Amino acid sequence: MNMLSFGYILLSFAILIFVNLSLIKKRDPDKSTKTNKKQPVLNEPVLLDSSLTTPSSSVVPTKPTTTEEFNKFRILTVLMLGAFVSILNQTLDNVAIPHMMLDFNVSANTIQWIVTGYMLVNGVFIPITAFLMETFGSRKLVLVAMSSFTIGSLICSIAPSFAVFMIGRIIQGLGAGILMPLLTNVFLSIFPPYQRGKAMGTMGIVMVFAPAIGPTLGGWVVQTYSWRLLFSSLVPIGILDLILAVAWMKDVLELTFPKFDLWGAIFSTIGLSSLLYGVSEAGNIGWGSTEVIIFLAVGILSILLFVRRELTVDMPLLELKVYKYKIYSLTIIINAVVTTVMYAAMMLLPIYLQSIRGFTPLQSGFLLLPGALLMGIMGPIAGAIFDRIGLRVLAVVGLMITAAASWEFTKLTADTMYSDILMMYTIRSLGVSLIMMPLMTAGLNQLPRKLNSHGTAMFNTMRQVAGSLGTAMLVTIMSTRTNVHLATYTSVITASNPTMLDQFGALVQGLALPAQTGQVVALQEVYGLASQQAFINGINDSFIVATGLAILGLIPALFIRRVIPPKSNSVP
Template identity: 60%
Template sequence: MSIYIAGYILISILLFVVVNFILRKKNVNRLNQSLNEQIGEKVEDTNNEKDITITDELINETLQTTAISEPALEYVNEAADLVKEEEKVTSDRKDTSEAGKQIDEQLANGRGKIIAAMMLGAFVAILNQTLLNVAIPHIMNDLNISASTVQWLSTGYMLTNGIFIPITAFLIAKLGTRKLLLFSVSAFTIGSFICSISTGFSMLMLGRVIQAAGAGVIMPLLMTVFLTIFPPEKRGAAMGLMGVAMIFAPAIGPTLSGWLIGHYSWRVLFDIVIPFGILDLILAFAWMKDVTKVTNPKFDTPGFIFSAIGLGFLLYGFSEAGNNGWGSAVVIISLVIGIIGLILFVWRELTTDNPMLELRVFKYDIFALTTVISMVINMAMFAAMILLPIYLQNIRGFTALESGLLMLPGAIVMGIMSPISGKLFDRMGARPLAIFGLIITVITTWQFTQLTMQTSYAHIMILYVLRMFGMSFLMMTVMTEGMNQLPLHLTSHGTAASNTARTVAGSIGTAFLVTVMTTRTGYHAANYGNVISSSNPYIANKLTELGQGIASAAGIPSQSGQGLATSTIYGKVMQQSTISGINDAFVVATGIAAVALILAFFIKRSKPAAGKK
């Protein structure tokens, strides 16, 4: 499957080759127009097409007599090189045009190789994380561990991600994109191998932490590379391709995992990603290049310690809230320590000369707004990803494979629409797409508040497909609009900050919605208990009749029949209470999506900021 996805990505990237030459000429016109404004009367038209001829003497004279801003100075330097190319075009325009196309094709092919190497690593890393969820019960039985212990396979993975994501910007500057990709894929592959051969929980947990150290770096690195090698006017389509890995992989994960677990050991889930990790290492070694400047920044040790404590305890607190409740002492203490750690981290990053994570990226208004919207969308998205499997498997009795198959069409729609929405973003910006997508998301999320024991499998599938269709216009488009506002030298910091915020939001959303479902289930069960009570003469009489009927049909004593009748009624009450709790959680998720819809009206079309490091 990963090979097919990589092939699809390479084919899509080759489409950009056709328009590269046109984009290059548009860039020439933009530079020349800026020069015309800066130099004024010293520039003269040379033909009916108003081609600009600039000599080195004219540029030097202008620089000495005119105050030119730094961006304009860059345009002058770039234009001087472009003029030399245009002089060659005058001598042999046809041959040079063909040569230019060949150069553009070589650049596009090199860019496609970089993208293929990175996308394969990201796809496999995200896929592996979603594969594990279905295997949790099998790991518990095989290793003879409790639910509270096995959940650390997910919690520890998330904590390690939260620690490594903020230092991605430092690692990119220190190692470069090529070495960092090799490191991250190597760590993920080694971790997968350790998990595959593990004989106990401790060894399995060690492998998961090593996996997370690599996977936590891959996504911010992937975003940084995409935003560096693509110009702003083409980033929408590029980020749409990235959405294939971000959303398609977790959607097909449950289906694939359900089938594998039904036929093989849970260790196969780690075995299948090892060959792809080795393949990606080979591709990265052969194709990956440094696309950012490699420097030697000073490591911000206090900032790293504060971020590790703050994010680690915060994510742990929210993850435990879903298990122990918000009033648990462990949850409260973890959240307090996490908040204090984050406050110290923010203070450190804003006061030091060499911050580990440049938080000043949030002074850019569109980036700050789109980051908040992405966080809210992430919280709402987890409603269907967390609550639907609980409803399908625990309440309706569908298998893990059937639950995964229900989500597969939505994944296919998402994979198809992500590149299309990226193309639309390049034309019209994020606001109309976000509004359209969030309207669909709000409506379909509200429809999930009407679940019953009679809701058909096909109806749920259609709702989920429509919800994923709406989501396909949101994730990458909103994020890209904000990233487009940042200067290029802040791209790595922006991606690290954005991914950190989304990781925290995902943890909060999961814990919050699960807690809502749990508390509301208890509330509905208590209400049913007030009505269905032995103190109610009518209910007591019906229970007695039901018990006698069961005893007679099963040939057991009436007292045993009465007990079975009570257990049956209690089971039905808890079943209906859980459905009502899930519906209430979807009501909250609808409200969260509605908040994102309101914020989407304030998104503006961003232009790259001219910044100076």
């Protein structure tokens, strides 16, 4: 039954891809000119200045396989299947978090490393993908990435402790960190700019449908079997994708063989990991603790050193000059906001539904299903709309919807109706789906082809870092504010408080217990209610911050202008 469920999800995913790729194929000019034996040259925006080009290597670049020698559908099937399961894995275990907390005997702040740690490894590794793509090619990278992801999934499924589980999670993250930048760069290479809206919308099925469907599927598996099956079931899918990669995958990217910037990699790794650890631990030991301050300081200093080096070295690990393109920079900012807001609900709602409301993992996962389906459907539609009207209208409308729906989550109570939460999340998903893929398409469309790999790596790095730091920050806010609310409540819950005496008396009479015993039981009951309400208020406070971020995202969205690429295949 478990494999049938996974088969259903993958079949639905394949149908969505097939339909949308068929639509793209009808507009593909490559098929209309059979006499053209050369790979079409994609249009590029005019460079701002000569300093923005990536320094050329002394090694003669290796040209990719020509369009006549590979099948787009096969290559994209391999990449999108791999990316789908790797992104699905980010949220597949969200509804299993309460069960894993019990099995591994760890706190909420520790268990959130399952999500944030995985995303951080992605974020740390993604900056290196620009170098990897220009050195090893798409075929080798797919094989290495899927092998790493599959091995990591196997380790997670049999892990006897949380430490071993995190080792498997890190190995998973290394593989997943390669797949998304590679997929994006391949899309940019094989589709001309005026087709990228719909094409990237198809890729959006992976980026928004996979993380959204994860909680529903994960809830069913956890309730019916065990959370370990969430990871063991990924192993055969990974093996299948490896077989398809061996048979179908070709090298479609140009190889320039740049030098590896070791110090840049060291600074970025130390900086990103220190920042996340500091933010995460703040929820356990406080923002003013020496440990948190040291890690945050080391993280900020390392990031500054990374930026300084990348701006001065001849062949940077990550070309930061992509930020000289205004539209690209604006889309990066909005992308960070949207990612943080999107993952906030995916992390906080399962905790609220299961820990406070007592819903099963399947029920909490099923609540997210309508939003998941809507996001999968809206990806290609939003891409087609983007091709016609550009990004600004989509971004403004999407952020307004997201902010309004997020505000409704600040009003959660112990009695909020299940149907109301479902409706709010679905509306929120509509707003997110209007923004996600058009953002990436608009930003990358402005970059010249030589900066595609760096622009893709930067975009995915910021997405993963925003998701990691944002999730850690919001969970920390939830924990901190819960403690504040609980301290406020417990300060008035005393046997000497006249109001409490009246409530204790009523509870004692209702329990039909002796006065002294009844008072103790009543006091415990009131403490339990206070703890529950403090937890709910802590979650509400986190959603207040998420709402504020969505509103702030509207500011850069208003400054976005449309960049219309020419439809000719000639170089401007």
